[in-house]
Amino acid sequence: MINEQTVEKPKPVKKGMLDNVLEQFDHAADQIELNPNVRKILRITNTEIIINFPVRMDNGDVEIFTGYRVQHNNALGPYKGGLRFHPTVDINAARALAMWMTWKTSLAGLPYGGAKGGIQIDPSKYSSSELERITRRFTYALGENIGPEHDIPAPDVNTNAQTMAWIADTYMSTKSTSERSKNMHVVTGKPVGSGGLEGRDRATGFGVFLTIKFWAEKNKVNLNGKKFIVQGFGNVGYWSAHFLENEGAKMVGVQDAFGSIQNNDGIKVEDLFNYSKSNSGSIVDFPEASAMDGSDFFGIDCDICIPAALGNQITPKNANSIKATLIAEGANGPTDVEGEKILLERGITIIPDIMCNSGGVIGSYFEWLQNRNGELWQLDEILEKIEKKLRTTFNKVTDYADDKKVDLRTAAFALAIERIEKAYILRGIFP
Structure with a gap:
């Protein structure tokens, strides 16, 4: 007879990003x-x-x-x-x-x-x-x-x-x-002096900010005085924070690959940015904030959480500790499927990555067009174009979510997949 106490229970298999995106896809595919x-x-x-x-x-x-x-x-x-x-x-x-x-x-x-x-x-x-x-x-x-x-x-x-x-x-x-000269648009995100787009450096972070702003407008939330935390203080995290601070919001926590810091009274975005540039890109030992255990980062008391680093950062291990009421996904796949279920059950809104951080690829599209057509646009024109396109997307996604009574990620995936499905149905499959 086998002693039941000696039989080890199988450990749950940790899902990778591929498992997550396929599960998200299947869920939306079933929806439509x-x-x-x-x-x-x-x-x-x-x-x-x-x-x-x-x-x-x-x-x-x-x-x-x-x-x-x-x-x-x-x-x-x-x-x-x-x-x-x-x-x-x-x-x-x-x-x-x-x-x-x-x-x-x-x-x-x-x-x-x-x-x-x-x-x-x-x-x-x-x-x-x-x-x-x-x-x-x-x-x-x-x-x-x-x-x-x-x-x-x-x-x-x-x-x-x-x-x-x-x-x-x-x-x-x-x-x-x-x-x-006909192949300059083989890549986007180039330096402005080498065929790049004015404002491409901030396009992704600007888009993250815009989706937060649109959400706030829709829900009649005043961003002035709202507290936010940012995971990842690179290009996306910095510009997201920059634009949010300009709206009166207050950054109270930041985490990067080197460490985590917090200050409930606020961390000045430009001060931290300048410090990190002089500190080999690290936020560690920033004098105007306190160091903290990285495992506690997502539990900081705040209104908005911006994961802008790598994938699979919000999981069942930390989803219950999150105090923010809004998560704006600056990174690709920062929330795993099981973590998301916990957040949604808790009534936390998630602006999904494929909408939230799409300002970057929208900016890339305009750079590609600029190179392709031999045009040149100014910064204010670019930001206006990005805002117009993102607002259209945001309205479509939120309207779908309200109509179908689904979360924003399901709505975003459904709309994205439907557009591709239509292309295949109209064109057929060769041969």
Whole structure:
């Protein structure tokens, strides 16, 4: 006889981002009774590229790096999505992020599909010259798998305008002299002096702020005096906080890869930003705030929580401790499925990532158009265009959610998937 006390219960399997996005997709697909054939297509990716490539380091040694580019779907137009440099980059992460990009571009009404990728690397361990060689070698290896009318990368975690400039230059150098100028829009998020868009640096954070503002207007909430916390104080987190502070809201907690800080009386956004720039990008030891245990971060007393770092940050382990009444997802997939169920049961509103952080890809679309058409727009024009497009999306999503009595993520996914379904039904499937 087996002693029951000695039998170990199976441990619950931790879900990854791919599990989450597929569960989100299936839930929305059931909601709209998605065509079963289209469902089969959208549950898988079109193309998956894994590249192992050598790069010579500053000391003369050669290191081998692994890069990824996953192209999920292009039914609505060229693949679009960022490239990230991070140790967590792998094929499943790229698959999940590519799928989210497909829903994001579709929901925003853009003529794009979804892709994602990057290099499995900790960029802090490499010099600028090494990162340039790594980026250029990866770009060369990708070859014709990217292109201005085929697959258009953009910045993501640990990549920036400089990274995009290296990619654009490398890609264009493979073309004939007469063709180089026609390929500048192979990437977006470039420096303004190299074909970039004025305001692209703040587009994602501005979009996060706008969706919060639209939500506040709809619910007759005054943002002045509201407390918010930000996880991730990079480009997205900083600009989200910047615009919120301008509305009178108060930042009371910040977490980055190095540590967590809080001050219930408020942390000045610009002061922290300037400090982090002088402190190797870290918020640690900021004199106007107190250090805190990172595991307690989401439990800070606040009204608005902005997870703007990596995926799977809000889980069943911390969802019950969240005191915010609104979560605005600045990152891709920051809330896992089980964590979300807890939040919704508690009456907490979640502005889903595919709407909340879509200001970045909307800005990228305008940069792509600017390069493609030889136009030049000013900052105020760009921000106005982003606001107009996001307001349209927000109204569609909230109207659908109110009409169907569903949460905002289900509404956003349903609208995004319906647009793609319509394209397949109208065009048919070859042959």
